[in-house]
Amino acid sequence: MSFPDVATPQQEFDQITQHWSPRVLAQVNDQYVKIAKLKGEFVWHKHDNEDELFYIMKGSLTMQYENRTVSLKEGDMHVVPKGVLHNPVAAEECWIMLIEPVSTAHTGDVVSDRTRSIEDQLA
Amino acid sequence: MSFPDVATPQQEFDQITQHWSPRVLAQVNDQYVKIAKLKGEFVWHKHDNEDELFYIMKGSLTMQYENRTVSLKEGDMHVVPKGVLHNPVAAEECWIMLIEPVSTAHTGDVVSDRTRSIEDQLA
Numbered sequence: 001m002s003f004p005d006v007a008t009p010q011q012e013f014d015q016i017t018q019h020w021s022p023r024v025l026a027q028v029n030d031q032y033v034k035i036a037k038l039k040g041e042f043v044w045h046k047h048d049n050e051d052e053l054f055y056i057m058k059g060s061l062t063m064q065y066e067n068r069t070v071s072l073k074e075g076d077m078h079v080v081p082k083g084v085l086h087n088p089v090a091a092e093e094c095w096i097m098l099i100e101p102v103s104t105a106h107t108g109d110v111v112s113d114r115t116r117s118i119e120d121q122l123a
Numbered sequence: 124m125s126f127p128d129v130a131t132p133q134q135e136f137d138q139i140t141q142h143w144s145p146r147v148l149a150q151v152n153d154q155y156v157k158i159a160k161l162k163g164e165f166v167w168h169k170h171d172n173e174d175e176l177f178y179i180m181k182g183s184l185t186m187q188y189e190n191r192t193v194s195l196k197e198g199d200m201h202v203v204p205k206g207v208l209h210n211p212v213a214a215e216e217c218w219i220m221l222i223e224p225v226s227t228a229h230t231g232d233v234v235s236d237r238t239r240s241i242e243d244q245l246a
Contacts (some may be wrong), residue, residue, distance in 0.1 A: 031222070052151070072129065076130070076146060078130075
């Protein structure tokens with residue numbers, strides 16, 4: 001997979017019409033940089049071997065964990081550690097940048113109607 | 124090294140008084156997310172085994188390569204591939220986010236008065 005020399009996340013958001021459908025913008029080493037629009041509740045899941053970084057580009061997001069929640073607003077950055085069950089919830093539409101390994105399945109160990117293949121994310 | 128649960132790049136920029144002195148904000152897998160303020164010309168260098176992602180948060184940056192230049196403005200994202208000689212140049216002050224392996228020496232195979240140890244970057 002090759003990527004454009006210069007990616008422009010803000011312009012790429014215009015191409016995204018579906019919620020919870022990540023789009024890969026760049027690869028740096030073994031990680032993908034993705035963007036996504038979120039709204040509503042995702043699914044509880046975890047990634048056994050992979051951290052996942054969320055950077056809030058617009059709006060706000062609540063990261064639910066089993067024993068706490070983390071509230072994120074525009075400009076905030078938060079890492080979901082590997083192996084930890086989590087569920088992102090966006091009351092209103094939220095735009096995010098994600099950094100995660102190329103190997104990460106975005107719904108982790110769970111397959112749901114929200115699951116998008118990496119081929120879809122690269123499209 | 125442990126990092127705050129939530130990092131706020133825009134606020135962290137206020138803490139940076141030196142140009143070309145990266146500050147590590149987060150670790151995701153084997154990569155660090157850093158921010159830096161740049162002004163002027165850096166040093167020609169390369170990273171033999173490590174890609175380096177530049178995301179322009181404010182201002183603009185020219186990435187010089189041996190046979191071309193890439194012009195980057197606010198909101199642009201660009202990956203310097205491993206092994207490729209490059210030199211970032213900022214005519215005016217430019218704020219960037221960087222993603223690179225924890226192992227990356229920011230001046231690559233060159234040591235100059237611009238070189239900052241990873242301990243300095245984590246401070």
